[in-house]
Amino acid sequence: MLTKLIKSNFRNDLSHMISFVLIVVLSSFMLQFGLCIVMGYNNHYDTKAEELNSADVILYVYQYDDDVSNEENVANYIENDPSIETYEEQMFTICECEVIFNEDNFDSISSEDKETFNMRFGALDDYGEIGAPMFIERSDEEYANPIYLPYIALKGRFRNKYSIGDEIKMKINGKEYSFTLAGSYETLSGASPVYLSSYDFIQIKDDDNMNRFFDIQLKDGVNTEEYVQAMLADFNIKGLDAYYYSLPETIKASLYMINIVSAILCVFAVIITLVVVTVIYFRISNSIEQNIVNLGALKSLGYTGSQLRLAQILEFTITSSVGFAISTVLLYISLPIFEERLLRRMTGTIWKPPFNLTAFLITGAFTVGATMIVSYLSTMRISTIDPVTAIRFGLKSHTFKKNSFPVEITSGPIVWILSLKSAFRNKKQNLLIIFIMAVVGITLSISVFFTYNIAYKTMNLYKLLSDTSSEASLFFEENTDAEDIRDIPGVDKAWTEMSIVATIKGTLTEITVSDDWAYVNNMNLTEGRVPVLSNEIVIGNTLADNCDIKVGDEIEVACSGYEGTYVVTGLCQTTYNFGVVARMTADGLEALNIEYSPHWVEMTFSVTDYESSKNVLENIQEIYGDKLYYYSNAYDYIKNGDDVDLMVAKALCFVFIIVSIVIIFLSMVLLVKTIIIKSQKEIGIKKSLGFTSSQLRMELTLSLMPNIVIGLAIGSLIGFMNANRFLSLILKNLGIYRSTLEELPWMPLASVVSGTVVTFILVWFLSHRIKKISAYKLIRE
Amino acid sequence: MPKKSIIRTEKLCKSFSTGGVQRHIIKNLDTEIYEGDFTVIMGSSGAGKSTLLYALSGMDKASMGQVYFSDRNITNFTSDQLAIFRRKHCGFVFQQVYLMETMSVMDNVLTAGLLTGQNKKQLAAKAKDLFKKVGIGPELWRKFPNQLSGGEAQRVGIVRAVINSPDMVFADEPTGSLNSSSSDAVLNILTEINQNGQSILMVTHDMKSARRGNRIIYFKDGTICGECDLGPYKTGDKERHDKLRAFLTEMGW
Numbered sequence A: 001m002l003t004k005l006i007k008s009n010f011r012n013d014l015s016h017m018i019s020f021v022l023i024v025v026l027s028s029f030m031l032q033f034g035l036c037i038v039m040g041y042n043n044h045y046d047t048k049a050e051e052l053n054s055a056d057v058i059l060y061v062y063q064y065d066d067d068v069s070n071e072e073n074v075a076n077y078i079e080n081d082p083s084i085e086t087y088e089e090q091m092f093t094i095c096e097c098e099v100i101f102n103e104d105n106f107d108s109i110s111s112e113d114k115e116t117f118n119m120r121f122g123a124l125d126d127y128g129e130i131g132a133p134m135f136i137e138r139s140d141e142e143y144a145n146p147i148y149l150p151y152i153a154l155k156g157r158f159r160n161k162y163s164i165g166d167e168i169k170m171k172i173n174g175k176e177y178s179f180t181l182a183g184s185y186e187t188l189s190g191a192s193p194v195y196l197s198s199y200d201f202i203q204i205k206d207d208d209n210m211n212r213f214f215d216i217q218l219k220d221g222v223n224t225e226e227y228v229q230a231m232l233a234d235f236n237i238k239g240l241d242a243y244y245y246s247l248p249e250t251i252k253a254s255l256y257m258i259n260i261v262s263a264i265l266c267v268f269a270v271i272i273t274l275v276v277v278t279v280i281y282f283r284i285s286n287s288i289e290q291n292i293v294n295l296g297a298l299k300s301l302g303y304t305g306s307q308l309r310l311a312q313i314l315e316f317t318i319t320s321s322v323g324f325a326i327s328t329v330l331l332y333i334s335l336p337i338f339e340e341r342l343l344r345r346m347t348g349t350i351w352k353p354p355f356n357l358t359a360f361l362i363t364g365a366f367t368v369g370a371t372m373i374v375s376y377l378s379t380m381r382i383s384t385i386d387p388v389t390a391i392r393f394g395l396k397s398h399t400f401k402k403n404s405f406p407v408e409i410t411s412g413p414i415v416w417i418l419s420l421k422s423a424f425r426n427k428k429q430n431l432l433i434i435f436i437m438a439v440v441g442i443t444l445s446i447s448v449f450f451t452y453n454i455a456y457k458t459m460n461l462y463k464l465l466s467d468t469s470s471e472a473s474l475f476f477e478e479n480t481d482a483e484d485i486r487d488i489p490g491v492d493k494a495w496t497e498m499s500i501v502a503t504i505k506g507t508l509t510e511i512t513v514s515d516d517w518a519y520v521n522n523m524n525l526t527e528g529r530v531p532v533l534s535n536e537i538v539i540g541n542t543l544a545d546n547c548d549i550k551v552g553d554e555i556e557v558a559c560s561g562y563e564g565t566y567v568v569t570g571l572c573q574t575t576y577n578f579g580v581v582a583r584m585t586a587d588g589l590e591a592l593n594i595e596y597s598p599h600w601v602e603m604t605f606s607v608t609d610y611e612s613s614k615n616v617l618e619n620i621q622e623i624y625g626d627k628l629y630y631y632s633n634a635y636d637y638i639k640n641g642d643d644v645d646l647m648v649a650k651a652l653c654f655v656f657i658i659v660s661i662v663i664i665f666l667s668m669v670l671l672v673k674t675i676i677i678k679s680q681k682e683i684g685i686k687k688s689l690g691f692t693s694s695q696l697r698m699e700l701t702l703s704l705m706p707n708i709v710i711g712l713a714i715g716s717l718i719g720f721m722n723a724n725r726f727l728s729l730i731l732k733n734l735g736i737y738r739s740t741l742e743e744l745p746w747m748p749l750a751s752v753v754s755g756t757v758v759t760f761i762l763v764w765f766l767s768h769r770i771k772k773i774s775a776y777k778l779i780r781e
Numbered sequence B: 001m002p003k004k005s006i007i008r009t010e011k012l013c014k015s016f017s018t019g020g021v022q023r024h025i026i027k028n029l030d031t032e033i034y035e036g037d038f039t040v041i042m043g044s045s046g047a048g049k050s051t052l053l054y055a056l057s058g059m060d061k062a063s064m065g066q067v068y069f070s071d072r073n074i075t076n077f078t079s080d081q082l083a084i085f086r087r088k089h090c091g092f093v094f095q096q097v098y099l100m101e102t103m104s105v106m107d108n109v110l111t112a113g114l115l116t117g118q119n120k121k122q123l124a125a126k127a128k129d130l131f132k133k134v135g136i137g138p139e140l141w142r143k144f145p146n147q148l149s150g151g152e153a154q155r156v157g158i159v160r161a162v163i164n165s166p167d168m169v170f171a172d173e174p175t176g177s178l179n180s181s182s183s184d185a186v187l188n189i190l191t192e193i194n195q196n197g198q199s200i201l202m203v204t205h206d207m208k209s210a211r212r213g214n215r216i217i218y219f220k221d222g223t224i225c226g227e228c229d230l231g232p233y234k235t236g237d238k239e240r241h242d243k244l245r246a247f248l249t250e251m252g253w
């Protein structure tokens, strides 16, 4: 008996149920996807580190022929450190490389054909046991001049242009070489070197730029992060120079984007689920109203209230379970593809997604559970239906009390007046529309905000994430003055910078020093002001949080045996060193007994596009000739963005837009259909009076617009006002406490307008069902 | 003076297929409905009276043959063209009242009226005038249809049907669901508007209603098998009653 009831429910609701399944598929897909990735990757790195036998810490020093004391001292230190279980040594060289992509022509200056960057080279044969490269793909053939790239570089820097066996032409320190791509490997080390044959390595190595690497594995129970801090502080006191990569930090950085993406997916999944349950609630209470007579009749036939309820609850539970099942299948089909196309490129490691029972259960419980609860709640009314009253009078809510917008005194065309009348008639429906459209407004306005700041004005995001607000860095052979550079056309601001490493409250901190911070128009300060006097300092937010430092506090800074006291004048944010940074003035160095000898000039452009910025830098190069060693251009970085972060950010914009459109689409399908069924009779009557289908479609479409616009406006404002806050929340771990991306007043407007236009077109399109309703059919029934 | 025809059919056919079986309800019908008449269609239940009414009014489409309405062939109009055509030329009164439940009595009428682009002030005045004629007082104008009695609702329905001064008012058993005093009131109104020149085509199977017409058509076996001219209606016309009874008996009613 119950089965029959459920079957007939499904038959009546089929197309509704299909759109309902789709929206459930979307939300549970996103939720399970997010959970799978978050949980999967956090486990993945632990197993991967073991599988790759990764070094806990990689320490390296620069080799200088004339002075080996630093190198020897570091080596001795490691040799005798009781915390170290085992270590291996290897030599690397850092070279400037030019890689060409399109023609055999290194003279090309267009970055479309060519990329220049610094890369670390090593000899494959030298490798020992620790963190040996694990090949993702490797040629069986022997090549005379093999080259092995980290997978992440192959897909990123090398622009995914080469496959195994391809010839790669490169200029290394100005000399032309040709290699054959023989393999790509996964690694968890931040060093990610390029491997050559021993012969080739000797050919290309630059004796002035040799790194001696110590791949260190620590004893069990030693905390890597604490160990690194202590060791570096020790080195700092002893005046030793060494650089490091630590496994936890590399993993943290790698996981970072993954966690953000997953968190966003989960949040949106939850939002969509909210939309789903709202629609279910609306749908069920409408169907009760429509079927009140039927329900009454069924009751009089002997069905009990709980049977009728159960039938409804089961109908929706079955549907959402089906949606959930479909989404799970889709997930495990698409996850490997997604892993291969994006995640692998982001992390440089291979992850074989296993079936994740926890994610499965959580998603199932959430999606199906929410459906059950809401259908349980919204069917309460069925129990109280009295068969006699139901059959004779229907539901009381059918009585209308107020005749809003009387035709006689409302001006405008009749279709317009009728839309107005129905726009404000049904409170429950209006709240539903406003709620759904507010959700859409939030996602839309955030995506407008992101698209503008990330996809269109990428420089905004770049500056937010970068150290200071510089757009180009110039590295000079000798101490330099920024003053002359300021006068070069196309240069807006220029200032010199030098960086030192010092200890603040026991934390090793990167301190950037400049002779005049006043030239930096935006130091990414979140509080206070730039340092002006010699005893002033600005520190990074993360450092301030970790060590409980506030603006106005006095802090001790220790470096190479000297100590100075500084007043904190402000807090700044940067992703650099995860925000463990400080900034002080050139005069402030005196207390630490360090001479201000900057080699870097940081600058911003007065031009705003890639081509002009390139011209400015080429001009500078011409003026300074050999004195200018190297320069980097942020516009170049943005334009040739092999940067996975930017890629992910753009993908997220895309996800936001898709989510908005899907919510609009699915909720409108459900809504419009319900409304049409509900007003079938009235539509029939209007047609008999001589209304055409297009008039009635326009009336329906227009009648939804006021609430749609209200919802969109509310949501867009909420989204717009919180977009930066939302971003700050995401970026906080990275060191960005207060996102300051551009918020422009047209953004919420754009979101409202685009949302309205899309919805209008969609509702108009969906309302074509009105055509099928005829006046005659109504009368016949 | 010969009567001017408003509706004319040529070999009008209408058939339905139910479960693969073709049933011909109207078969090759040639007929004319005249201006100024109160035409009544009678016949046994299921004969196809309503089908004929809606085919003539362009609410439904003919299966074959032609329907001319004021010399315009409306047979091949699209449903939108028919809708636009109905606005000006047809008014409908149904057995179930079919007022729009979501709006007030006044709005129900004005909504129909505004479709023909009439001036709103004049239209409202006309509506109020009509309401008074049918005995719907101002206290009812702002009420909703479900707050009206059946008779009141049907009278509102009539006002809505005539608000655009249509060429023809089509009424399908307008008194079918009313008690006798309400029925009389509705029939009186129909008679009155007919006497003021409004053409009416009404379906009924009730003699009391049929007596109001001046031309009675008997529909049977898919065609008109007889008609009877009763002349203008007068109250208490015994002779008229007998004539109608004789006609119906002859038709096998």
Ligand SMILES: Nc1ncnc2c1ncn2[C@@H]1O[C@H](COP(=O)(O)OP(=O)(O)OP(=O)(O)O)[C@@H](O)[C@H]1O
Binding pocket: A780, B016, B017, B018, B025, B043, B044, B045, B046, B047, B048, B049, B050, B051, B052, B205
């Ligand atoms: N849309 C339709 N589809 C199938 N059959 C139909 C349709 N409309 C009418 N019929 C059939 O056509 C026949 C005539 O119907 P119609 O309603 O015209 O009769 P009627 O003379 O008005 O009857 P009554 O006096 O009971 O109202 C009926 O048998 C009916 O079942």
Ligand SMILES: [Mg+2]
Binding pocket: B049, B050, B051, B172, B203
């Ligand atoms: Mg009938």
